Amino acid sequence: xxxxxxxxxxxxxxxxxxxxxxxxxxxxxxxxxxxxxxxxxxxxxxxxxxxxxxxxxxxxxxxxxxxxxxxxxxxxxxxxxxxxxxxxxxxxxxxxxxxxxxxxxxxxxxxxxxxxxxxxxxxxxxxxxxxxxxxxxxxxxxxxxxxxxxxxxxxxxxxxxxxxxxxxxxxxxxxxxxxxxxxxxxxxxxxxxxxxxxxxxxxxxxxxxxxxxxxxxxxxxxxxxxxxxxxxxxxxxxxxxxxxxxxxxxxxxxxxxxxxxxxx
Numbered sequence: 435x436x437x438x439x440x441x442x443x444x445x446x447x448x449x450x451x452x453x454x455x456x457x458x459x460x461x462x463x464x465x466x467x468x469x470x471x472x473x474x475x476x477x478x479x480x481x482x483x484x485x486x487x488x489x490x491x492x493x494x495x496x497x498x499x500x501x502x503x504x505x506x507x508x509x510x511x512x513x514x515x516x517x518x519x520x521x522x523x524x525x526x527x528x529x530x531x532x533x534x535x536x537x538x539x540x541x542x543x544x545x546x547x548x549x550x551x552x553x554x555x556x557x558x559x560x561x562x563x564x565x566x567x568x569x570x571x572x573x574x575x576x577x578x579x580x581x582x583x584x585x586x587x588x589x590x591x592x593x594x595x596x597x598x599x600x601x602x603x604x605x606x607x608x609x610x611x612x613x614x615x616x617x618x619x620x621x622x623x624x625x626x627x628x629x630x631x632x633x634x635x636x637x638x639x640x641x642x643x644x645x646x647x648x649x650x651x652x653x654x655x656x657x658x659x660x661x662x663x664x665x666x667x668x669x670x671x672x673x674x675x676x677x678x679x680x681x682x683x684x685x686x687x688x689x690x691x692x693x694x695x696x697x698x
Contacts, residue, residue: 450519456494463487470517478502481558484550497521501550504528536574543579545632582627590624591684607664628680
């Protein structure tokens with residue numbers, strides 16, 4: 435059995451053939467999402483769908499991304515489960531959590547909940563509030579994250595600098611490649627924080643990174659392709675370019691402090 439098939443079976447047990455082949459239509463996605471909400475969260479006052487399935491671009495191994503707003507809830511929860519053969523990832527919170535979520539999202543630069551509501555499609559509107567909620571999240575998303583703590587920026591600059599010094603300092607190619615791979619998430623975080631744009635992960639990181647660094651995906655791919663055969667010059671140039679956007683490499687003079695508390 436191909437590894438990708440084993441992965442699909444392990445991650446998505448009982449997934450339908452349409453998931454494996456990427457053959458779920460928008461109409462099917464809308465109907466299935468509403469059935470899921472009615473079955474698991476019949477008290478929802480609003481719900482939104484986001485992603486490829488709702489634009490007739492469902493790909494193999496994709497899931498349905500939903501945000502569900504309840505009348506009230508003490509927490510923001512995420513659930514990943516299989517419903518009628520289709521994987522669904524749902525973020526659930528109460529209407530009383532709208533202000534805290536917007537505040538948290540803008541403070542930490544995390545648009546995980548903002549983006550699906552701002553750019554998503556209304557699935558449920560049982561109390562006539564779905565468009566009002568969408569408007570609030572759209573405005574918050576458009577406003578962008580608040581400026582990052584300079585101490586966090588400096589901590590990232592220092593970490594990335596130390597890793598790049600290791601790479602350029604004569605590590606054997608295999609070790610250098612592992613270091614280059616490990617530093618990538620920190621480089622992305624530094625890029626988004628220093629540019630005061632929303633932080634993204636995975637495929638979204640490169641897609642949204644294109645708005646900051648032209649042809650970023652091609653540059654990243656080429657840099658890592660060369661690094662894989664022992665040539666790290668393009669990777670170092672790309673990484674230092676991101677550092678320069680955040681204030682440049684940082685090592686000399688950097689300080690960090692951890693307050694130690696007895697018994698903790």
